Amino acid sequence: MLAAIEWGKIGELLWVAPVAGLAVAVTFSLLILGIARAGDHRRDGSGGGAAAFSALALVAGIAFAAVVIFALEIITTK
Numbered sequence: 001m002l003a004a005i006e007w008g009k010i011g012e013l014l015w016v017a018p019v020a021g022l023a024v025a026v027t028f029s030l031l032i033l034g035i036a037r038a039g040d041h042r043r044d045g046s047g048g049g050a051a052a053f054s055a056l057a058l059v060a061g062i063a064f065a066a067v068v069i070f071a072l073e074i075i076t077t078k
Contacts, residue, residue: 023067030060 034057041049 020067020071024064024071027060027064027067031057031064034058034060 034053034055038050038053038057041047041053
């Protein structure tokens with residue numbers, strides 16, 4: 001017996017997957033950028049710039065962890 005195709009779920013997948021991939025890529029990229037630039041500013045003696053990029057890294061790290069935890073929750077409950 002053939003299973004019925006659930007077109008609504010396929011349509012949902014077509015927009016959710018790219019959005020999730022973009023969220024992971026952007027948050028991880030901002031995390032790496034913040035860490036690298038904070039080190040550069042710290043080495044150059046710019047405390048304000050180092051603090052700003054450290055804050056960016058912290059926020060991006062929290063957002064990245066939230067995206068990963070949310071994805072794992074969805075995977076385990078479906």
